[in-house]
Amino acid sequence: QVQLVESGGGLVQAGGSLRLSCAASGSTFSNYAMGWFRQAPGKEREFVAVIRWSNGRTYYADYVDSVKGRFTISRDNAKNTMYLQMDSLKPEDAAVYYCAARASMTLTTNPHAYDYWGQGTQVTVSS
Secondary structure, X not given: OOEXXXXXXEEEEOOOOEEEEEEEXXXXXXXXXXXXXXXXXXXXXXXXXXXEEEOOOEEEEEEOHHHOOOEEEEEEHXXXXXXXXXXXXXXXXXXXXXXXXXXXXXXXXXXXXXXXXXXXXXXXXXX
């Protein structure tokens, strides 16, 4: 059974940093596309970043425009763990952040295309 568990959320001042982790279990995730999504109160879940491996060495990543240059997605396949380094945080980044996995190597920003989800971790950014 595939399980995804996020950690690393918390309260941070604007301009600060947080590092989210997503520990995956129950499958071999090197062949999965994995992503981060977020949902603020009263808003739909939105894409943040996605990553996949290619040829076992290089990886491809994509980001929503609002986080480009500030967030970095990465993964350690040996540890079955994905990360989201968030720098220069803004109040509008506050949300529940979810990790997701898709049993496909194709990158997509559509949350409905993902097969597995974590329980979410809260990120709060004070101004």
